[in-house]
Amino acid sequence: MGYILAMDQGTTSSRGIVFDANMQPVASAGQEFPQHFPASGWVEHDPEDIWKTSLSTAQQALKTAGVAPGELMGIGITNQRETTIVWERISGKPIHNAIVWQDRRTEAACAGLRQAGHEAMITDKTGLLLDPYFSATKIAWILDKVDGARRKAEAGELCFGTVDSFLIWRLTGGKSHRTDATNAARTMLYNIHTGAWDEEICTLLGVPMAMLPEVLDCAADFGCTEALEAPILGVAGDQQSAAIGQACFQPGMMKSTYGTGCFALLNTGKTPVKSSNRLLTTIAYQLDGQPTYALEGSIFIAGAVVQWLRDGLKIIKTASETQALAEMADPSQQLYLVPAFTGLGAPYWDANCRGAIYGLTRNSGPAEFAKAALESVAYQTRDLVEAMRGDWADADKTVLRVDGGMCANNWAMQALADMLGAEVDRPQVLESTALGAAWLAGMRAGLYPDMAGFAQNWALERRFEPEQGADWRETRYAGWKDAISRTLSTHSS
Numbered sequence: 001m002g003y004i005l006a007m008d009q010g011t012t013s014s015r016g017i018v019f020d021a022n023m024q025p026v027a028s029a030g031q032e033f034p035q036h037f038p039a040s041g042w043v044e045h046d047p048e049d050i051w052k053t054s055l056s057t058a059q060q061a062l063k064t065a066g067v068a069p070g071e072l073m074g075i076g077i078t079n080q081r082e083t084t085i086v087w088e089r090i091s092g093k094p095i096h097n098a099i100v101w102q103d104r105r106t107e108a109a110c111a112g113l114r115q116a117g118h119e120a121m122i123t124d125k126t127g128l129l130l131d132p133y134f135s136a137t138k139i140a141w142i143l144d145k146v147d148g149a150r151r152k153a154e155a156g157e158l159c160f161g162t163v164d165s166f167l168i169w170r171l172t173g174g175k176s177h178r179t180d181a182t183n184a185a186r187t188m189l190y191n192i193h194t195g196a197w198d199e200e201i202c203t204l205l206g207v208p209m210a211m212l213p214e215v216l217d218c219a220a221d222f223g224c225t226e227a228l229e230a231p232i233l234g235v236a237g238d239q240q241s242a243a244i245g246q247a248c249f250q251p252g253m254m255k256s257t258y259g260t261g262c263f264a265l266l267n268t269g270k271t272p273v274k275s276s277n278r279l280l281t282t283i284a285y286q287l288d289g290q291p292t293y294a295l296e297g298s299i300f301i302a303g304a305v306v307q308w309l310r311d312g313l314k315i316i317k318t319a320s321e322t323q324a325l326a327e328m329a330d331p332s333q334q335l336y337l338v339p340a341f342t343g344l345g346a347p348y349w350d351a352n353c354r355g356a357i358y359g360l361t362r363n364s365g366p367a368e369f370a371k372a373a374l375e376s377v378a379y380q381t382r383d384l385v386e387a388m389r390g391d392w393a394d395a396d397k398t399v400l401r402v403d404g405g406m407c408a409n410n411w412a413m414q415a416l417a418d419m420l421g422a423e424v425d426r427p428q429v430l431e432s433t434a435l436g437a438a439w440l441a442g443m444r445a446g447l448y449p450d451m452a453g454f455a456q457n458w459a460l461e462r463r464f465e466p467e468q469g470a471d472w473r474e475t476r477y478a479g480w481k482d483a484i485s486r487t488l489s490t491h492s493s
Helices: 047-065 107-115 119-126 135-145 149-154 163-171 199-205 238-245 303-312 321-328 366-391 410-420 432-445 451-456 470-492
Strands: 003-009 013-019 025-032 072-079 085-088 158-161 178-180 214-216 219-224 231-237 254-258 262-269 280-287 290-299 336-338 356-358 400-403 424-427 460-464
Touching: 003 047, 003 163, 003 432, 013 047, 013 432, 025 047, 047 085, 047 163, 072 163, 072 238, 072 432, 085 135, 085 149, 085 163, 107 119, 107 135, 119 199, 135 149, 135 199, 149 158, 158 163, 163 178, 163 219, 163 231, 178 219, 178 231, 214 219, 219 432, 231 238, 231 432, 238 254, 238 262, 238 280, 238 290, 238 432, 254 366, 254 432, 262 280, 262 366, 290 366, 303 366, 321 366, 321 410, 336 366, 336 470, 356 470, 366 410, 366 470, 400 410, 410 424, 410 460, 410 470, 432 451
Parallel strands: 003 072, 072 231, 178 214, 254 400, 400 424
Antiparallel strands: 003 013, 013 025, 085 158, 219 231, 254 262, 262 290, 280 290, 336 356, 424 460
């Protein structure tokens, strides 16, 4: 028997999941960590919290599974993407809090670059829009704001990394400064066509290339851990890892993950597809030096809207309560919640607009708010699917595979199928993100099957089929588009 450890470092928590030789999860541990909001639209993490919770949950999961030394054959890492950490090369000490992917502080810098006419060049090379979401302008902000940081960076004394790189560095005792192609592709510094850091963009944004990690395939030798006594053999950003875990290996296959945000990836094969609908062109995975590309739509707030019901409004104590509340909602009320708490992602890409709710009456209460919150995720997913249909002719024939914590909510998944007018498949293994990282490492270690064998193991738990007709669907979607229009126009005025 051999085991693989998946380290799943997310936006609000870190988790360790142990998979056995049959790719089944046998033990897990998780721990939330604090979120820091220094200003409106700013989101930070303490990198030490990321490190401590990642290591402790990994060790706890291994202990629970009873994995003895020598039985752990490999480690796979999957992580929140775009979140930016800069640390000292010698000490390993971060020079600033991690700036989280949700953070919007660099919007003015992005606007200046757009006005100067740089967005087309950046999009052509990276597949990304010029937006604060990505790592590049976050790095520049840290170098500009921390005393002496730019001088140290130019002298080669600082390292940049997304969360995977930071964990690899710490796990290997500073011996390995590496990342994989999927995480590199989210920095806005990586040319997805040439497979290399782009000197022109780095120069434009003032990011010394000496800071950047070495880029490897998703299944590769990233270094050996000191604390866990096993090699790191697989790395992928969380959304790409979920697509891998869902076995979306054929062009046209599509997955959507519902965690803090919602992220839909459509496999487009060996050729990158340039979006005309403000989607992102990105790397789905890279194996044996060959990238496979995807179209991606990013929604910033999905599961986080349920956290808002719990922590902000305090109308629920646990996320699971939303299903019963939504079922109790008054059917004569139609509330629209636009959860633009940190701006709107695809296909709108408005960093400055903020959330709004429409249709309130005196009778609106917790049940109606819960229903509107869950429906907002279905509406936003419809926005992404509509954009993908515009970029990929056969996107409307694709069955959507879903994963993430929110997809355990049957009401929300049925609402999604109804709004899309399409089938929604939920797998037996909901840990798709962790499974993707585990498969990469296990395949590299020789424990798990190849891509074709892995795809055969994918198993359906439940298929949600549309229960509402086209008139119902289009009427409600029109109301959503009106709510979006009002939200955007209120902000712009």
